[in-house]
Amino acid sequence: MASQALDLFLSTNIEDLKAKGLYNVIDTVQGPNGPVIQIDGKSLINLSSNNYLGLATDSRLVDAAVQAAKTHGAGAGAVRTINGTLDLHNQLEEKLAGFKHTEAVIVYQSGFNCNMAAISAVMDSNDAILSDELNHASIIDGCRLSKAKVIRYKHSDMEDLRSQAKAAKESGLYNKIMVITDGVFSMDGDIAKLPEIVKIAEEFDLITYVDDAHGSGVLGEGAGTVKHFGLSDRIDFQIGTLSKAIGVVGGYVAGSKQLIEWLKLRSRPFLFSTSQPPAVIAACIAAVDILMNDKELIDKLWKNGRFLKDGLRALGYDIGHSETPITPCIIGDEVKTQQFSKRLIEEGVYAKSIVFPTVPKGTGRIRNMPTAAHTKEMLEQVIGVYEKVGKEMNLIG
Template sequence: MSSKTLNNFLNENITDLKSKGLYNEIDPVQGPNGPKIQINGKELINLSSNNYLGLATDERLKKVAKEAVESHGVGAGAVRTINGTLDLHVELEKTIAAFKGTEAAISYQSGFNCNMAAISAVMDKNDAILSDELNHASIIDGCRLSRAKIIRFNHSDMDDLRQKAKEATESGQYNKIMVITDGVFSMDGDIAKLPEIVEIAEEFDLITYVDDAHGSGVTGKGAGTVKHFGLQDKVDFQMGTLSKAIGVIGGYVAGKQNLIDWLKVRSRPFLFSTAVSPADAIASTKAIEILMESTELHDRLWENGRYLKEGLKKLGFDIGNSETPITPCIIGEEKKAQAFSARLFEEGVYAKSIVFPTVPRGTGRVRNMPTAAHTKEMLDEAIAIYEKVGKEMGII
């Protein structure tokens, strides 16, 4: 018999979330996650995927993945430190380091795993972490796991960061101090002020950590936000994912050789979780090689991002201050954002609502992710649907 206490807890809290418009329904996709998707037999223009460059369905990646299944099997068979490190993982890490402009790199099973692994492998209870208030949940959890003192600074506020760095340093109570930020903030699409952050880090001898999950493949002609600012020699940790613009699954940290050596002996997801599959490793390598050879997909992504932004702004939607193709439509009230998303769905656009706790209360939104795979015709159709629903609901 299941626990009454647990049942009461679950039922009360699920009911509460539903009443506040904060309960997220999951919509299984039938088939590939491309520019158009099928959900419950309905075809929709897909504006909710992180598949920025369309690589998740790229024929070149599918080909090498199939070949890897034949040559290496479907699984790595062990954790990396026993005998789960295949030649394909070594090749992937070499390719990541070349892509990011660092001495070395280490790959993990997911971007979330990276932040859980890397922060706690270097920081401990005698340390402090200066963390941007809008940092991703995985950064927050990675910081908590380290048991370091977490000092939040106002979003991209360099005066606040400098003041808090000064206070932490002068207190003399911490062995090490790290400053950690997203490279691209995924809910608003703005870019971190990395040159200023690095300047403050140099002034106070802070360790620098940039989570570039939404920047890799997108900023810096594809090489990411750190390279966009030419700071690859000044940032200690460059973290990224292989599951967004790269189109596959996994994550990585790129940096100096001694950092990577340390993470290979001290980061727990690397030590205690089986490596990504051979197909995933080689497909990720192939994707990065494509990005290093040509900016064609990157350029198309940015062109589509500009086109969608202009169209929605002209209609009168609040699209915030995004500096990347991420295009939020900020509605405000949570239930209204969910209702707007539901009407878009009915009309043929899949644009998921994002509400608290992912974004602050009262800033409920529909977040649009145009990709390199969208055609102008698809975007025109989406903009027309936005106009219809926006006017109908009194949003514009």
């Protein structure tokens, strides 16, 4: 018999989320996740994917995955430290190190796993972490797992960061102090002030940690935010995902040989979780090859991002201060944001609402993600739908 206490907890809280506009309905995509998707038999222009360069459906990645499954099997068969490290894993890590301009790389099963693994492998209860207040949930959880003292600084506020770093350093309470930031903040599209962060870090001997999930494949000719600022030799940890611009799944940490050696010895997701299957790794290798040799997709991504931004801004929408193709359309009220998203979908544009706890309360938004795979005609149709629904709901004049 199910626990009555559990039933009461679940039913009460689920209804509360629905009443506040915080209940998320999960839709099922029928077929590939490309620029146009099928949901419930209806074709929708897709603006909610992180498939920035359209590689998730690229035939070159598909072919590489199929071939690797035939030559290496469906699964890796073990954790990396026993005999789950295949030649393909080594090839990917070597290629990523070249791509990120670092000495070495370690690959994990997800980007979330990277932050859970890397932070807790290096930081402990005798240390402190300076963390941007808008950092990703995986960073927050990784910090918690480490048991280090977490000191939040105001978003991209370098005066506050310097003040907090100075106080932490001069307190003498901590063996090590780390500063952690997203490279690109995924809900607003703004870029971390890495040159200033590095300057502060070097002044106070801070370990530098950049989660570049949304910068890799987008900035720095594809190599990411760190390369964009020319700081590849001055950042200790570079975190990237294989599930966004790369188009597959997984994550990695790039850094010095000694750092990667330590993570292979002490990061728990690496030690206790079966490694990624051959098809996944081979598809990732193919994607990195494409990024290293052809910038056409990156150029198309930025062109589409500028076109959508200009169109929504001209209509009168608040699109925030994004510096990347990520294009938020900020509505505010959570219930209204959910209603707006529903109407967009009804009109043929799949643009999901983003509300608390993903973003702060009262800042509900539609996070639009144009990709390299969208055509100009698709984006023109999107802007037309935004105009129709916005006027219908009195969100624009």
